[in-house]
Each structure stands twice: as C-alpha cells, then as structure tokens.
Amino acid sequence: GQQVMQIPQYQHVQEGEDFTTYCNSSTTLSNIQWYKQRPGGHPVFLIQLVKSGEVKKQKRLTFQFGEAKKNSSLHITATQTTDVGTYFCAGPHSGAGSYQLTFGKGTKLSVIP
C-alpha cells in the first residue's frame, strides 16, 4: 500500500539553528499537507502544496513540493522554542476516496534554549 515516510524521526537543535524535515511518498501525490502538533496538543493544519515544484513560505517556515510530486520538505530558519512539536506530512490516500490522508510518522523537534 501507499507509504509516506518522514525523516528524521527526532531532531534536537540549539535555538537559532535551522531545521529541516523531509517527506517521501511511494506514489505520486496530487497534493501534500503539513501539520504541527504541539506537546500535549492535537495536529493543526499548516499548509497545503499542490503544484509541482511549489514553494510556500510562512514567516520562518519554508515548504517545498518536489518536481515529481513524490517528496516534500519543511525548513525552519532560526528555530525558536515556540517551534517545538511534531511535524507531520500527509498525502491523499491512493485509493477510493481522495479525502482520506496517509500521514507520515512525523518528526519531533526539540529546541534547546
């Protein structure tokens, strides 16, 4: 079945350092979504990328969708303690019902002050 893989599983950074998480799908995706889950919280939607090669920015966060629409990345510039949490990518399930998402296992980011 379809797989969405994320690396790394964990990342510890010093505050002010950059951070990147990578997402790879076993199948071509029509779009990819990114979610953030704060410690003790629930996943919250960040962004959706649709076009091949698309790049979107949200302040210090930069999201990219690969040319082949099989991979994506999230880059945070100059991390802050407020960036702590787990970041998930998710793509439409390759089967009936494109409203179903397949989530990666997430990258847990820790920021050392």
Add this chain to the structure above:
Amino acid sequence: DVKVTQSSRYLVKRTGEKVFLECVQDMDHENMFWYRQDPGLGLRLIYFSYDVKMKEKGDIPEGYSVSREKKERFSLILESASTNQTSMYLCASSFLHGGATDTQYFGPGTRLTVL
C-alpha cells in the same frame, strides 16, 4: 472557527469493558475520521465516514466499530477493550470536495488507558 470536540480527555477502563468515544463537529463537514496515535507509529486511521450511516475501514479497524447516526457526530466503539488498545484517540473532520483533499481539523484527543 471549526470546532471538533471529544467527549473525554482522559478515560480509564478495564479489560473487557465496552467503551464509547464520541466526537462532535460544528462545521457541517461530511467527512469524519478516527485515528489512534502511538509513539513511533504516528497517526493510524481506524475508520472514517463520508456521510451519515456510511463508514469505511481504515488501516487498523480490528477491535473497533463506529457509528454515524447524525452528520455532526461520529462515535468509536471498542466492543471489548483490551490493554493493547491503550492509546491516544484523535477524531478529525473535513469537507468533501469531490476529487480534492480538504484539510482535516482535529479534536483535542482522548487518552484511553485500559487496565
């Protein structure tokens, strides 16, 4: 703002008990989902529903059933709880846009412990 609520934040049950987890959304979303979240395993889909009385199995439906009698409410049922069902359960909802994938809105989660 979309609001997805879940009946309990924390729940402790005994092995063999029947457990009901309820989820309510207030945005008239067609789709509703139940996930469980375990460390290192990410979010795994248990069941989803795209309409009242309609349900589809997700990746890990064994040991669970669901009910959707009203559009805003989606219930997850553990017929006979077992210790390996100790987990965080997350409900989510989304619009149904034919062919498009809409974002999912999650509830706060229910942390279930089965003793």
